[in-house]
Amino acid sequence: MKKKIKIGFVVLVFIVVSVCGMSVYRHFTAPKKESVPLETVIQNSSDLTTQKMVISDVFECTKGKIPLLTKKDFLVQYRTTVTAGFDVSEAEVEETKDKVTITIPHCTVDEDSVKIKSDDITLYDTNFAMLNVEPEALLEVLGEAETRAKKLAESDEYGFIVAADANAENVVHSLYDNIVDGRKVVVEFK
Structure with a gap:
């Protein structure tokens, strides 16, 4: 045994x-x-779009100089989708034992998103003129519409940029919260 x-x-x-x-x-x-360096987590992304807004606007416009002959008054109606975001190449990551601080720039309106297509603009004639408006004047109207759209997006009235910044903060947290080994993630703006 x-x-x-x-x-x-x-x-x-x-x-x-x-x-x-x-x-x-x-x-x-x-x-x-x-382990991937924390700086590359955000920089492996491209520019981040964090907010979209559809702008539909109408404004009055006058082109030409001679009343009843070339002067035309008309209403311009347009619709466009504007986006805002930030350039991730400007993001900075600072690590300490207790926290990870990511500093990003404030969001801005994406210039390319403000472009209005010819299908998205309508002109309504509000008076009579014997001669048609020149094509250059119509291009000016398109430029004016794009300028108005950008100003509307950047204005505080709609809170578009503020919302884009808040979404940018959420996006950065979603990128980092699970990979920093329990440290606190702090997002700051430049």
């Missing part, structure tokens, strides 16, 4: 040593998990 206990004990020790040995072997031979 003592011999069976000794053999059982030796087999048990052999199994424990084998399992421990295999665990140690796997630990040292397993591929190492490489």
Whole structure:
């Protein structure tokens, strides 16, 4: 009986040593998990669009100089989707033991998103003129509509930029909260 206990004990020790040995072997031979520098997390993104707004506006416009001959008054109605975001290349990441601070620029209106297509603009003639408006004047109207759209998007009236900043903060938190090993994530604006 003592011999069976000794053999059982030796087999048990052999199994424990084998399992421990295999665990140690796997630990040292397993591929190492490489950590990505936190700066590259946000910079691997491109420019981040954080807010969209559809602008539909009507304004009065006058083109031409000679009344009843070339002077035209008309209403301009347009619709465009404007976006805002920030340039991630300007983001800065600072790490400490307790927190990760990400400093980003305030959001701005994307200039390319303000472009109004010819399908999205309608002119309504409000008076009579014998001659038509020149094409250059119509291009000026399109430029005026784009300028108005940008001013509306940047105005405080709609809170578009404020909302874009708030969404930018949420996006940065979603990028970092789960990868900073329990540290606090702080988002600041330049």
